[in-house]
């Protein structure tokens with residue numbers, strides 16, 4: 001009778017599963033939504049069940065509205081482009097000749113978002129499902145950080161491999177990612193933004209580097225999805241992540257010497273910091289290193305913290321030129337920071353400087369005087385973590401990983417007040433304006449120190465130079 005079982009068409013079996021245990025999303029508490037999916041279900045059937053048009057039309061751009069208003073990219077254009085559009089393979093042609101081991105480990109893909117455009121979020125997921133070998137994606141965990149409409153996320157867990165977690169309050173990127181990571185069942189974590197499109201074979205070279213050495217933390221080359229047209233544009237693969245003393249991230253060209261050393265364009269590029277949106281890390285290594293600093297809010301600065309920690313505590317960071325993922329780079333954040341954008345960035349970077357930068361934090365404060373005297377919470381547990389992991393010093397990091405970062409010469413820097421009799425130069429940021437305005441006001445001194453708005457830095461014009469300001 002075994003033979004008879006073999007004769008039952010598989011399609012028949014699937015139909016039975018569909019109608020019995022499958023898969024109306026279970027979202028009763030309106031918080032988490034874990035769809036029950038049979039393991040043998042045909043992807044095509046799941047796609048058929050997912051009503052894409054209905055999902056997309058519910059929150060569509062309405063004619064006459066500013067298409068940039070909600071997401072700070074062109075929502076209308078995103079909606080015009082199909083969720084499964086083809087994109088150009090932007091890798092170096094040599095990448096197509098590489099072979100990857102057959103025993104690469106599967107990964108849990110974690111995508112966090114807050115009020116993302118449905119068309120953009122869906123395209124991110126669809127690109128992953130279309131361009132990744134099935135057996136390497138254990139699951140796609142969406143973490144909805146308290147978006148206005150819970151259905152943005154919930155409806156998507158009808159899709160193959162997709163699970164949805166919803167925060168009961170706004171937590172920010174950092175705590176949301178930890179929540180996703182803690183839920184993840186695979187041994188490797190892949191963090192993606194919610195406005196990406198992965199390119200051909202993007203995952204294989206990343207997993208291969210981690211399989212060979214799990215202390216590596218690896219990023220793809222991040223191609224550019226144009227925020228106006230959604231055109232997919234190749235980024236240079238001769239870039240790495242760098243920063244200045246104010247902890248402002250920037251892409252840097254490899255130096256001519258570094259370029260000369262690179263005989264093979266498919267070779268990984270060691271990078272001092274990662275941009276932070278997209279990377280792959282071994283789950284046990286992520287946990288061992290202390291995940292993320294959970295006291296950081298919303299967005300920003302966490303990429304420095306994890307980058308310093310990885311390098312100083314025994315790992316390394318790499319950009320893999322044969323892995324390409326497109327990302328919509330925006331000019332501003334589409335969402336509000338409850339504490340204000342600048343305040344949040346200062347708090348997060350200040351925690352990073354205080355825990356990881358040793359005596360070099362003075363250059364951070366010199367470059368970002370507004371950070372002086374700002375509250376930044378308790379860092380005791382992070383200091384203990386650093387001690388427990390026996391991490392190296394920031395001096396070692398500067399010498400071994402980022403010797404190109406110039407240490408400012410003391411003599412070139414002066415911090416203080418610019419004073420004319422009883423009046424001091426003051427920088428104030430008028431409400432709603434991006435740049436601070438200067439004026440002369442009565443000098444303010446509190447507890448022996450100058451008011452932040454009246455501290456100026458005079459320094460070498462090539463170096464970082466910021467003036468503290470007061471939010472108007």
Ligand SMILES: [Mn+2]
Nearest residue numbers: 193277327328
């Ligand atoms: Mn992003």
